[in-house]
Amino acid sequence: MQRKQVLYDGDMGGDDLWALVMLSSFVKQKKIDLLGVTTCFGNTNVIQGTRNVLDMMDLVGLQNIPVYLGLDKPISGLEPLLDGAYGSNGLSNATLPTSNLQPQSQPATEWMAHTLSNTDEKITIVCTGPLSNIAKVYHDHPELDKKGHEVIWLGGSLYPAGKGHVPVTLPDGSYKRGNITHFAEFNAINDPVAAQVIADLDKTKVTIIPLDCTHHMVVDFRAATSFLRLMAGREDLATQMLSMLDDAARLEQENFDISGACLHDPQVIVYLEHPEVFLHPVPVKNLKFDNNFEAAKNFDAVESGFDFSSLGTHGQMTATPVVESNKYIVPGLTSFTDPADVTNDGIAKMIDIASQRWAYLTQTVTN
Numbered sequence: 314m315q316r317k318q319v320l321y322d323g324d325m326g327g328d329d330l331w332a333l334v335m336l337s338s339f340v341k342q343k344k345i346d347l348l349g350v351t352t353c354f355g356n357t358n359v360i361q362g363t364r365n366v367l368d369m370m371d372l373v374g375l376q377n378i379p380v381y382l383g384l385d386k387p388i389s390g391l392e393p394l395l396d397g398a399y400g401s402n403g404l405s406n407a408t409l410p411t412s413n414l415q416p417q418s419q420p421a422t423e424w425m426a427h428t429l430s431n432t433d434e435k436i437t438i439v440c441t442g443p444l445s446n447i448a449k450v451y452h453d454h455p456e457l458d459k460k461g462h463e464v465i466w467l468g469g470s471l472y473p474a475g476k477g478h479v480p481v482t483l484p485d486g487s488y489k490r491g492n493i494t495h496f497a498e499f500n501a502i503n504d505p506v507a508a509q510v511i512a513d514l515d516k517t518k519v520t521i522i523p524l525d526c527t528h529h530m531v532v533d534f535r536a537a538t539s540f541l542r543l544m545a546g547r548e549d550l551a552t553q554m555l556s557m558l559d560d561a562a563r564l565e566q567e568n569f570d571i572s573g574a575c576l577h578d579p580q581v582i583v584y585l586e587h588p589e590v591f592l593h594p595v596p597v598k599n600l601k602f603d604n605n606f607e608a609a610k611n612f613d614a615v616e617s618g619f620d621f622s623s624l625g626t627h628g629q630m631t632a633t634p635v636v637e638s639n640k641y642i643v644p645g646l647t648s649f650t651d652p653a654d655v656t657n658d659g660i661a662k663m664i665d666i667a668s669q670r671w672a673y674l675t676q677t678v679t680n
């Protein structure tokens with residue numbers, strides 16, 4: 314079977330780097346051809362995010378994969394919206410050895426446009442940050458919509474769970490669905506205009522993995538202990554990976570009463586190779602991302618004390634289920650009775666976590 318051709322785009326905070334480590338496993342197993350990595354603003358600024366991913370790629374043996382510097386702000390021109398989920402540098406309490414690797418000189422969007430245009434292969438574009446880079450490329454090169462590439466994005470939210478998977482209900486009777494505001498998820502709220510560009514693509518298959526999946530994949534104490542055991546021989550890396558999640562774990566506790574850090578971004582990588590871990594994707598139409606440009610223009614997260622409520626429904630995702638579409642939303646995770654169901658390659662393992670919570674964690678990151 315032909316290997317998947319993958320282009321990985323992310324904002325390169327802690328869980329993006331988890332995604333990268335898992336991707337490195339599939340690259341080494343020769344299941345995936347990783348064509349290149351592109352960076353974007355998001356969890357941290359794009360320069361720091363690029364440094365983060367280069368340092369991690371050196372650690373996990375991806376030195377030969379080119380990295381391209383992406384956009385430093387949303388395509389609307391607004392300033393990025395930071396929430397501190399992975400600390401100011403995107404790494405929380407982790408410290409990675411500084412590598413000598415450097416990004417390529419060509420800007421990410423130029424390289425993406427060239428790569429997506431000049432191929433007869435179908436490329437899977439995996440995005441774990443704001444969709445700004447990809448939206449700019451498809452906006453500037455509308456003919457790409459006919460090329461048959463596919464976008465899989467970690468973003469948006471419909472119905473995320475609170476404590477014990479009971480939705481957090483708001484005073485007006487609606488429920489909390491986002492992790493930044495009541496309405497919006499981080500990647501969506503950072504560039505809803507970009508998300509809408511991708512949502513409006515006519516032919517390209519777009520699959521969205523929202524918080525509805527990721528709030529059920531939690532690294533709690535038990536998962537962290539299992540992970541350390543599985544990473545025997547690479548304890549230094551494992552410890553750094555867990556340290557990356559410290560700030561996120563604190564926020565999950567405050568905002569959702571979840572004990573542990575939700576693993577958002579790695580789920581896209583899991584989905585690439587193990588879609589059976591997820592509920593069947595639901596075809597949707599009328600895929601919309603609210604854009605409250607005026608509120609967002611006047612907003613300063615630090616000045617407001619990280620109170621995002623004035624943004625209203627900015628970044629909120631809505632959609633209507635249909636029978637057939639080229640847009641899909643993955644509504645959640647399946648539950649397994651036997652973790653061995655997905656332990657067929659000896660590299661990555663599904664770990665059973667209490668109360669039907671699951672973490673899919675990298676076992677081996679070979680030198």
Ligand SMILES: [Ca+2]
Pocket residue numbers: 323324325326328329355356441442578
């Ligand atoms: Ca991310």
